[in-house]
Amino acid sequence: xxxxxxxxxxxxxxxxxxxxxxxxxxxxxxxxxxxxxxxxxxxxxxxxxxxxxxxxxxxxxxxxxxxxxxxxxxxxxxxxxxxxxxxxxxxxxxxxxxxxxxxxxxxxxxxxxxxxxxxxxxxxxxxxxxxxxxxxxxxxxxxxxxxxxxxxxxxxxxxxxxxxxxxxxxxxxxxxxxxxxxxxxxxxxxxxxxxxxxxxxxxxxxxxxxxxxxxxxxxxxxxxxxxxxxxxxxxxxxxxxxxxxxxxxxxxxxxxxxxxxxxxxxxxxxxxxxxxxxxxxxxxxxxxxxxxxxxxxxxxxxxxxxxxxxxxxxxxxxxxxxxxxxxxxxxxxxxxxxxxxxxxxxxxxxxxxxxxxxxxxxxxxxxxxxxxxxxxxxxxxxxxxxxxxxxxxxxxxxxxxxxxxxxxxxxxxxxxxxxxxxxxxxxxxxxxxxxxxxxxxxxxxxxxxxxxxxxxxxxxxxxxxxxxxxxxxxxxxxxxxxxxxxxxxxxxxxx
Amino acid sequence: xxxxxxxxxxxxxxxxxxxxxxxxxxxxxxxxxxxxxxxxxxxxxxxxxxxxxxxxxxxxxxxxxxxxxxxxxxxxxxxxxxxxxxxxxxxxxxxxxxxxxxxxxxxxxxxxxxxxxxxxxxxxxxxxxxxxxxxxxxxxxxxxxxxxxxxxxxxxxxxxxxxxxxxxxxxxxxxxxxxxxxxxxxxxxxxxxxxxxxxxxxxxxxxxxxxxxxxxxxxxxxxxxxxxxxxxxxxxxxxxxxxxxxxxxxxxxxxxxxxxxxxxxxxxxxxxxxxxxxxxxxxxxxxxxxxxxxxxxxxxxxxxxxxxxxxxxxxxxxxxxxxxxxxxxxxxxxxxxxxxxxxxxxxxxxxxxxxxxxxxxxxxxxxxxxxxxxxxxxxxxxxxxxxxxxxxxxxxxxxxxxxxxxxxxxxxxxxxxxxxxxxxxxxxxxxxxxxxxxxxxxxxxxxxxxxxxxxxxxxxxxxxxxxxxxxxxxxxxxxxxxxxxxxxxxxxxxx
Numbered sequence: 001x002x003x004x005x006x007x008x009x010x011x012x013x014x015x016x017x018x019x020x021x022x023x024x025x026x027x028x029x030x031x032x033x034x035x036x037x038x039x040x041x042x043x044x045x046x047x048x049x050x051x052x053x054x055x056x057x058x059x060x061x062x063x064x065x066x067x068x069x070x071x072x073x074x075x076x077x078x079x080x081x082x083x084x085x086x087x088x089x090x091x092x093x094x095x096x097x098x099x100x101x102x103x104x105x106x107x108x109x110x111x112x113x114x115x116x117x118x119x120x121x122x123x124x125x126x127x128x129x130x131x132x133x134x135x136x137x138x139x140x141x142x143x144x145x146x147x148x149x150x151x152x153x154x155x156x157x158x159x160x161x162x163x164x165x166x167x168x169x170x171x172x173x174x175x176x177x178x179x180x181x182x183x184x185x186x187x188x189x190x191x192x193x194x195x196x197x198x199x200x201x202x203x204x205x206x207x208x209x210x211x212x213x214x215x216x217x218x219x220x221x222x223x224x225x226x227x228x229x230x231x232x233x234x235x236x237x238x239x240x241x242x243x244x245x246x247x248x249x250x251x252x253x254x255x256x257x258x259x260x261x262x263x264x265x266x267x268x269x270x271x272x273x274x275x276x277x278x279x280x281x282x283x284x285x286x287x288x289x290x291x292x293x294x295x296x297x298x299x300x301x302x303x304x305x306x307x308x309x310x311x312x313x314x315x316x317x318x319x320x321x322x323x324x325x326x327x328x329x330x331x332x333x334x335x336x337x338x339x340x341x342x343x344x345x346x347x348x349x350x351x352x353x354x355x356x357x358x359x360x361x362x363x364x365x366x367x368x369x370x371x372x373x374x375x376x377x378x379x380x381x382x383x384x385x386x387x388x389x390x391x392x393x394x395x396x397x398x399x400x401x402x403x404x405x406x407x408x409x410x411x412x413x414x415x416x417x418x419x420x421x422x423x424x425x426x427x428x429x430x431x432x433x434x435x436x437x438x439x440x441x442x443x444x445x446x447x448x449x450x451x452x453x454x455x456x457x458x459x460x461x462x463x464x465x466x467x468x469x470x471x472x473x474x475x476x477x478x479x480x481x482x483x484x485x486x487x488x489x490x491x492x493x494x495x
Numbered sequence: 496x497x498x499x500x501x502x503x504x505x506x507x508x509x510x511x512x513x514x515x516x517x518x519x520x521x522x523x524x525x526x527x528x529x530x531x532x533x534x535x536x537x538x539x540x541x542x543x544x545x546x547x548x549x550x551x552x553x554x555x556x557x558x559x560x561x562x563x564x565x566x567x568x569x570x571x572x573x574x575x576x577x578x579x580x581x582x583x584x585x586x587x588x589x590x591x592x593x594x595x596x597x598x599x600x601x602x603x604x605x606x607x608x609x610x611x612x613x614x615x616x617x618x619x620x621x622x623x624x625x626x627x628x629x630x631x632x633x634x635x636x637x638x639x640x641x642x643x644x645x646x647x648x649x650x651x652x653x654x655x656x657x658x659x660x661x662x663x664x665x666x667x668x669x670x671x672x673x674x675x676x677x678x679x680x681x682x683x684x685x686x687x688x689x690x691x692x693x694x695x696x697x698x699x700x701x702x703x704x705x706x707x708x709x710x711x712x713x714x715x716x717x718x719x720x721x722x723x724x725x726x727x728x729x730x731x732x733x734x735x736x737x738x739x740x741x742x743x744x745x746x747x748x749x750x751x752x753x754x755x756x757x758x759x760x761x762x763x764x765x766x767x768x769x770x771x772x773x774x775x776x777x778x779x780x781x782x783x784x785x786x787x788x789x790x791x792x793x794x795x796x797x798x799x800x801x802x803x804x805x806x807x808x809x810x811x812x813x814x815x816x817x818x819x820x821x822x823x824x825x826x827x828x829x830x831x832x833x834x835x836x837x838x839x840x841x842x843x844x845x846x847x848x849x850x851x852x853x854x855x856x857x858x859x860x861x862x863x864x865x866x867x868x869x870x871x872x873x874x875x876x877x878x879x880x881x882x883x884x885x886x887x888x889x890x891x892x893x894x895x896x897x898x899x900x901x902x903x904x905x906x907x908x909x910x911x912x913x914x915x916x917x918x919x920x921x922x923x924x925x926x927x928x929x930x931x932x933x934x935x936x937x938x939x940x941x942x943x944x945x946x947x948x949x950x951x952x953x954x955x956x957x958x959x960x961x962x963x964x965x966x967x968x969x970x971x972x973x974x975x976x977x978x979x980x981x982x983x984x985x986x987x988x989x990x
Binding site: 251255308309311312315316319320323325328329332333336340343344345347348349434435437438439441442443445446447449450 | 746750803804806807810811814815818820823824827828831835838839840842843844929930932933934936937938940941942944945
């Protein structure tokens with residue numbers, strides 16, 4: 001995969017991530033005057049759907065394009081329950097910035113599709129039919145490409161197909177953009193991909209879009225690499241793995257004499273609080289280095305006992321995503337859920353305990369338990385190494401395995417609990433977490449805790465590989481590209 | 496699906512299972528004289544592979560066909576580790592009944608393929624090439640058809656493709672056949688399917704094969720229906736569901752004050768011992784009716800709290816099997832396992848507890864816990880109702896959901912524990928159990944136990960539907976078709 005690209009309007013910058021080079025574009029409000037040129041020929045951008053990404057991106061685009069003459073119009077289903085919400089945010093039928101989705105698609109030069117994965121799959125024929133030849137389809141996620149591949153189908157060959165994928169939740173995309181009015185460069189980073197460029201303008205459209213929604217750094221990827229790493233990542237460390245890890249750890253601590261509250265603090269609180277904060281601010285190795293000699297040894301044992309089992313499940317997930325199975329499953333689930341809606345997962349005693357623990361939390365007193373840290377970081381490292389082996393770029397690996405966890409999802413989980421967070425993600429993500437969390441839980445119980453509690457064999461080279469992994473350098477460089485404010489503070493009003 | 500078929504050699508019999516009619520053939524040693532005619536034109540039957548089914552079927556076929564002039568020859572890979580075992584059982588190169596697998600296939604008129612699913616998938620081109628035009632491919636499982644469908648491929652159009660699928664483990668197929676020398680009719684029932692019949696002889700070959708391996712009753716199905724119900728069933732109540740149910744029950748009993756030993760007895764022992772025996776001998780309703788008034792109420796609550804969550808996972812499994820996802824997953828796993836072999840799952844404290852419990856077992860003293868019975872039977876009923884909705888025949892439903900559990904797998908689990916049994920199944924079954932057990936565990940913990948421990952809503956019609964379900968009549972009739980000896984006694988020397 002070549003990570004080079006060319007733009008006549010924005011400045012590209014070469015960065016070195018470990019021994020590989022990538023090209024990025026830096027965003028910022030000082031570039032807004034270039035947006036008219038980037039969007040040359042575009043009179044209207046349609047934002048289809050009022051999902052959390054939809055409402056964030058529509059507002060950011062409208063604000064950034066004010067005065068350019070380019071209209072941002074929201075498209076919703078006839079009788080959509082979101083119409084009144086969109087009107088409250090100033091997208092109204094009266095002022096011509098709200099319309100029926102297929103009409104908006106047919107009027108727009110760029111149609112940004114932010115409806116759910118299942119809705120994209122179900123309505124793709126009508127969407128493609130509505131698009132004018134030469135217009136541009138914008139995605140924030142490659143699911144639809146995966147679905148088309150499963151069916152042996154393609155995007156229409158007379159349109160551009162591009163993606164801009166913010167590496168954070170919709171509400172963060174809006175809040176940091178607003179913050180960016182005072183601190184230039186605050187915003188959520190994005191990756192972008194050009195799948196089909198029939199007009200020669202696709203790259204500038206994508207970069208313009210990413211800059212207009214406020215991304216301070218914009219990485220290049222392919223649409224296929226994006227959807228694989230994205231669907232994989234949420235099944236892995238971002239949602240599925242972290243959930244399974246803490247469920248199994250909670251039981252393990254209790255079986256070793258902890259109370260419910262202690263077990264919750266040693267597992268969930270330890271990860272979503274101090275471990276997350278330390279990785280975000282100082283990198284992964286800092287967690288290990290923060291321990292004394294005894295705890296370093298405990299961390300090492302936990303790391304070595306967890307790495308291979310976690311990798312086994314991660315390999316299976318990657319294969320399931322790459323083969324199209326996970327996408328087929330999500331589509332099948334969307335049909336079942338018409339008659340049987342998904343149940344909640346945060347009603348168990350563990351998550352009820354979490355409510356009490358959070359209510360009595362003293363943030364400075366949450367310990368980092370070395371077993372918890374060892375297992376969590378081993379799983380994160382297994383994901384990083386697997387994505388590298390599968391050919392993903394380091395910017396993508398760092399975002400999908402570390403940055404999105406410690407700067408976006410984990411801080412939110414710290415606020416409301418992991419199970420609640422899972423229940424409030426996209427359906428594709430919820431399904432994935434439900435499917436894979438129990439697998440991580442079982443394999444850790446069957447292999448990792450079993451090894452910790454009895455026979456244990458040191459694999460020194462595996463631990464050396466952790467200490468000297470290139471990802472530590474990569475993360476240090478990527479950290480410099482992150483927005484200059486603490487994202488996590490901006491999560492706590494969501495949900 | 497029409498369940499009628501025609502044979503000029505054996506007698507068909509119409510049976511009524513609830514309101515549907517099916518045609519079966521009854522086997523028995525008195526029919527062995529008809530085998531020459533059934534296998535008219537066949538000089539050699541090749542049995543490919545020395546799996547547990549391979550070794551059982553090769554021996555039974557050889558014994559049943561003695562004196563007919565039809566040779567049974569075992570085919571193994573060059574340098575196969577099973578060669579010496581086959582030779583110990585009298586299949587030797589010297590006497591011409593053991594050879595290299597592709598040579599045996601090319602010599603044989605019927606080649607019965609009893610190598611692993613992954614090996615069938617990997618070697619299908621060479622196998623198909625080796626088969627002579629007009630010869631017959633025999634399967635004991637439809638996995639290969641599912642794999643071909645995923646690839647958009649077919650069986651060669653110049654061969655017959657048939658299946659005979661014994662409804663029990665290989666060792667039972669052999670042991671009951673031997674028992675049948677004294678008690679005519681002892682043996683493992685089979686289903687059979689004719690997928691491709693180019694010579695007009697396929698049905699008689701299949702019936703002859705089923706009779707020769709000792710099946711007392713032979714049901715008709717399609718190869719597609721067989722592999723769907725088989726792969727589904729082992730992920731459901733036969734392996735995956737029972738494993739997940741007892742893991743979650745074990746923890747639930749402990750969280751309600753039971754010791755480890757008590758929790759094990761109330762969960763695993765209760766199901767694999769008395770519940771299994773009672774269903775086998777008296778049917779499903781007998782379990783409910785054995786309770787006093789209080790326990791009947793507890794059973795009912797557990798049943799109602801478990802039915803919908805279990806059905807949710809079963810529906811997902813069925814969709815995953817029908818879409819080909821489970822088969823694709825198994826193939827992908829077989830590639831990964833070349834470098835990372837599957838770990839064992841029975842090392843956790845729960846299964847270690849099982850060793851002590853079994854050592855001190857007093858079989859007559861194992862209680863039937865009503866919560867355990869309610870959850871187990873709710874899952875079994877959900878599976879039955881789902882298979883019916885998907886169009887499977889009642890004979891197939893009863894076999895894949897009840898009879899194979901209570902007469903074959905559960906008694907063996909009673910002997911060695913459920914996790915050990917899972918670890919000793921076919922790879923496809925092991926993978927399925929690993930994937931789905933944790934899902935049953937989590938959904939029961941998140942929904943069923945939560946409902947039992949707090950808010951609970953009675954769904955009276957759902958319980959009435961259990962009490963009046965047609966399956967109770969079906970099972971009573973199918974029970975009459977089972978062999979007249981206690982199969983479970985013949986499981987205990989395996990593994």
